[in-house]
Amino acid sequence: MSEAARILVVDDERSMREFLAILLGREGYAVEIAADRAGAEGALAAAPYDLVITDLKLPDGTGLDVLGAARQQDPDAQVVVITAFGTAESAVEAMKAGAYDYLTKPFKADEIRLTVTKALERTALVRENRQLRRRLEAVEAGGEILGRSPRMQELFRLLERVASTGVTVLVQGESGTGKELVARRLHALSGRDGPFVAVNCAAIPEGLIESELFGHVRGAFTGATADKPGLFEEASGGTLFLDEVGELPLHLQPKLLRALQEGRIKRVGGTREIPVDVRIVSATNRDLAGAVGEGRFREDLYYRLNVVALEIPPLRDRREDIPLLALHFLQKYAKAFDRPLKGFTREALDRLEAYRFPGNVRELENLVERAAALETGEFVTCDSLPPAVCTQAPAGGDILPPIPSEGLDLEGLLTAVERRYLEQALDRTRGNKTEAAKLLGVSFRSLRYRLERLGMK
Numbered sequence: 001m002s003e004a005a006r007i008l009v010v011d012d013e014r015s016m017r018e019f020l021a022i023l024l025g026r027e028g029y030a031v032e033i034a035a036d037r038a039g040a041e042g043a044l045a046a047a048p049y050d051l052v053i054t055d056l057k058l059p060d061g062t063g064l065d066v067l068g069a070a071r072q073q074d075p076d077a078q079v080v081v082i083t084a085f086g087t088a089e090s091a092v093e094a095m096k097a098g099a100y101d102y103l104t105k106p107f108k109a110d111e112i113r114l115t116v117t118k119a120l121e122r123t124a125l126v127r128e129n130r131q132l133r134r135r136l137e138a139v140e141a142g143g144e145i146l147g148r149s150p151r152m153q154e155l156f157r158l159l160e161r162v163a164s165t166g167v168t169v170l171v172q173g174e175s176g177t178g179k180e181l182v183a184r185r186l187h188a189l190s191g192r193d194g195p196f197v198a199v200n201c202a203a204i205p206e207g208l209i210e211s212e213l214f215g216h217v218r219g220a221f222t223g224a225t226a227d228k229p230g231l232f233e234e235a236s237g238g239t240l241f242l243d244e245v246g247e248l249p250l251h252l253q254p255k256l257l258r259a260l261q262e263g264r265i266k267r268v269g270g271t272r273e274i275p276v277d278v279r280i281v282s283a284t285n286r287d288l289a290g291a292v293g294e295g296r297f298r299e300d301l302y303y304r305l306n307v308v309a310l311e312i313p314p315l316r317d318r319r320e321d322i323p324l325l326a327l328h329f330l331q332k333y334a335k336a337f338d339r340p341l342k343g344f345t346r347e348a349l350d351r352l353e354a355y356r357f358p359g360n361v362r363e364l365e366n367l368v369e370r371a372a373a374l375e376t377g378e379f380v381t382c383d384s385l386p387p388a389v390c391t392q393a394p395a396g397g398d399i400l401p402p403i404p405s406e407g408l409d410l411e412g413l414l415t416a417v418e419r420r421y422l423e424q425a426l427d428r429t430r431g432n433k434t435e436a437a438k439l440l441g442v443s444f445r446s447l448r449y450r451l452e453r454l455g456m457k
């Protein structure tokens, strides 16, 4: 927390109030005091608090009333109750009502300090996760593809611009980056009434692709017992998504090209030309231009498919998206598994942000699904993440673990470390870049450059 944490102390015993106020004041916290329930409610209504410490027995009510009032003002602020020796029952009741912890009188200064530190950490954790959740809701309201990184924002802009034009789009990206999602979004925004039809060119046996795409007439080949329309006809008025288009056999490529150029197809074995009105979106996780160079993909078809190219960057090149996506998937699986999962610990998020994600968003989703199934607490900890994620060097850790056998992502790790320090410096200087640069021992220009490069401006 960049500003001093704000604590409200509620106790009818004056010496106790003052003792806590002085003790916590010395720790650098901003402390306010109240002597009863009414005073506490007044204070809570007047200003925000990060932590409320309240006696259970008050002249005009109980600590539970204060807890309720605190919850109403700010559900994230934690509440610690003070109980007299021998009243364990009421302490349990308070915990059940949502208190974070309790202190039994008489208590030692160290005990208080520790409980307060932990309670404030909890407040910060809950707040951070709530902020992420809010951002998520805002993004989700605007569409179903998540991403706040500049590169994804740029992609969204381009996507929206081309969606309604009906031009042919080639979506490129590594496996699991969200190519199909983008294709569906293009269709959703296209205003076309017909269906979205997806076909994976790599999954259909070579001998069947032509009849799948264009249909066949009765008797065209053994087993063709009736006329059958192909996917082009099925997608008429809508969008045909040709996934892994790079796997389309060479001999079929001219037929696809003709369909695209003329807007007409012929069923296998047929003679009649059938007009089709189909918007083509194709996807590839391979270097299609490279395949053209090697003669495995026709150049003319490549240009016809690639009228507009949408390139989805790998997740490791847009690490800002990781927390958002992680929380999105956590919500999804917490609901599915009926688990009360609220978010991730800072450490777990750090590790996720530093991880390389060779399988991109799909890998992140699978990993969060697994964590949601394993985690017993409210926040996903490192223990529920796979070893490959958690054996990486922690960002900013002072002891470097050995390089794991599968190797590590040095660039990614350094970027994560850099990001954390930049955030810290800006936090501590309340966003004053000149001061932050000094703190980090770099020039103002260098700081600005780094912020820009990491999309932190």
Ligand SMILES: Nc1ncnc2c1ncn2[C@@H]1O[C@H](COP(=O)(O)OP(=O)(O)OP(=O)(O)O)[C@@H](O)[C@H]1O
Residues within 6 Å of the ligand: 144, 145, 146, 147, 173, 174, 175, 176, 177, 178, 179, 180, 181, 182, 285, 325, 361, 362, 365
């Ligand atoms: N930006 C995103 N926001 C939300 N979910 C996403 C995002 N990107 C990908 N996903 C999810 O990740 C999973 C993989 O996405 P998708 O199937 O679109 O990837 P792909 O690029 O087609 O992968 P492949 O090349 O392996 O077919 C899906 O469950 C998808 O919903």
Ligand SMILES: [Mg+2]
Residues within 6 Å of the ligand: 179, 180, 243
């Ligand atoms: Mg796919």
